[in-house]
Amino acid sequence: MPMTCAERGGYYEERRDKALELLAVKGFGQVSMRELASHLGLTAGSLYHHFPSKQHLLFDLIEELFEELLATLQPPRRRRGGNEDWLTSVIDAHWQLHRERPLQFRLAERDLCCLTDEQQARIKHLRDDYECQLLRLIAPTAALSKAARQAAGHAIATLLNSLPGWLQSSELPEAQRLALMQNLLLGAIERTLHDSAQVCAA
Structure with missing residues (x-):
């Protein structure tokens, strides 16, 4: 069953919060897109669908x-x-x-x-x-x-x-x-x- 708009929004916010935690702890310049993708449980390619x-x-x-x-x-x-x-x-x-x-x-x-x-x-x-x-x-x-x-x-x-x-x-x-x-x-x-x-x- 496909996710509802509310579920998709909650999923995005959850990943955004996890990304925030990583960036805040390690520093923006110390986190690569590949590491960010791994931290969020995504592939490097699919990460760009969430964050340009x-x-x-x-x-x-x-x-x-x-x-x-x-x-x-x-x-x-x-x-x-x-x-x-x-x-x-x-x-x-x-x-x-x-x-x-x-x-x-x-x-x-x-x-x-x-x-x-x-x-x-x-x-x-x-x-x-x-x-x-x-x-x-x-x-x-x-x-x-x-x-x-x-x-x-x-x-x-x-x-x-x-x-x-x-x-x-x-x-x-x-x-x-x-x-x-x-x-x-x-x-x-x-x-x-x-x-x-x-x-x-x-």
């Missing part, structure tokens, strides 16, 4: 990650509480995303340079959009120059996506690690925006 190239697969995984990061910034329809409460929910969403997709974050940090120029340009566009939206939501009325806004957005996004990796390996209970991340980020965001505004006013 290693770069195509890598791009797909990194692009998906940045699209998920953008999704963490979608504000709830009705905000309850002040801006800090909403910001805490954004931090929580990033923490959860890092828990769910640690291997994709590793690939994005380490192997982005292995993509084609066109693919890197697409990822840069997504990253810039993410950082711009992040700052717009955090400080919609901040009086910053364009350069200061870009620098502040990049700094805050870097912290937001570095702290989970640092803290998740800690021996502290998870609730304490998350609370520490929230406190560090809320303080850093307030200070970053204050310092950036001071520079602009000087």
Whole structure:
């Protein structure tokens, strides 16, 4: 009996996850298409029916990650509480995303340079959009120059996506690690925006 669309989709996702694991553990440049095929239980020829190239697969995984990061910034329809409460929910969403997709974050940090120029340009566009939206939501009325806004957005996004990796390996209970991340980020965001505004006013 032929597989249904749902079964084929699940089969593809399963193989994609196995490919992600191999690439993340060994590194994009250390995995050949032949090794990837063997890892997935496919012949080298049939692998191309699933993934046109290693770069195509890598791009797909990194692009998906940045699209998920953008999704963490979608504000709830009705905000309850002040801006800090909403910001805490954004931090929580990033923490959860890092828990769910640690291997994709590793690939994005380490192997982005292995993509084609066109693919890197697409990822840069997504990253810039993410950082711009992040700052717009955090400080919609901040009086910053364009350069200061870009620098502040990049700094805050870097912290937001570095702290989970640092803290998740800690021996502290998870609730304490998350609370520490929230406190560090809320303080850093307030200070970053204050310092950036001071520079602009000087």
